[in-house]
Ligand SMILES: *[C@@H]1O[C@H](CO)[C@@H](O)[C@H](O)[C@H]1NC(C)=O
């Protein structure tokens with residue numbers, strides 16, 4: 001199986017404001033501000049996650065079997081930030097083509113659940129910054145062992161639009177885990193009705 005880097009892929013993680021604004025959840029005003037999750041431990045969050053559910057996002061409509069692997073790439077960082085690499089693998093359900101994309105990210109420190117993510121690309125960074133994939137992503141809630149709620153939001157002029165991904169250490173959740181996650185979402189004022197089950201059958205990756 002050939003994995004090809006592709007710019008389009010970090011779409012798994014990202015999104016920009018565009019056509020999709022109308023069908024994504026959007027609202028007036030700036031993005032809601034969620035604090036970093038208390039007791040977040042990035043060491044425990046690292047490793048492989050499966051996308052179990054996500055909010056609707058047009059460019060991802062054909063993608064399935066999505067996995068995200070978070071790795072510590074911190075090396076003698078003078079600013080004390082925690083650097084990580086996120087490898088996103090996905091399969092196009094219509095063509096069967098797998099693809100992989102790599103994002104670089106950092107957090108303020110190893111206790112912060114807020115990540116600044118940039119898609120790695122061969123383009124000059126001034127251009128790369130405007131590509132989908134670059135932006136802020138936040139782990140709103142996780143128990144590290146079974147599930148994580150990943151969220152991203154951007155605002156443009158007087159409106160904002162956000163995306164939710166539910167990640168799991170396996171491709172699906174037991175019913176009681178799903179119930180717990182949905183109740184956490186409701187407490188965060190995020191509507192679980194926005195979520196779709198990811199297409200995860202017959203996955204080879
Ligand atoms: C974070 O998790 C790692 C691995 O379980 C553990 O060794 C470390 O002590 C934890 N750090 C904090 C601040 O709790």
Ligand SMILES: *[C@@H]1O[C@H](CO)[C@@H](O)[C@H](O)[C@H]1NC(C)=O
Pocket residue numbers: 042043072073074075076110
């Ligand atoms: C990340 O990797 C660096 C370099 O190997 C290491 O010093 C640091 O302790 C690691 N941090 C965590 C939180 O795993």
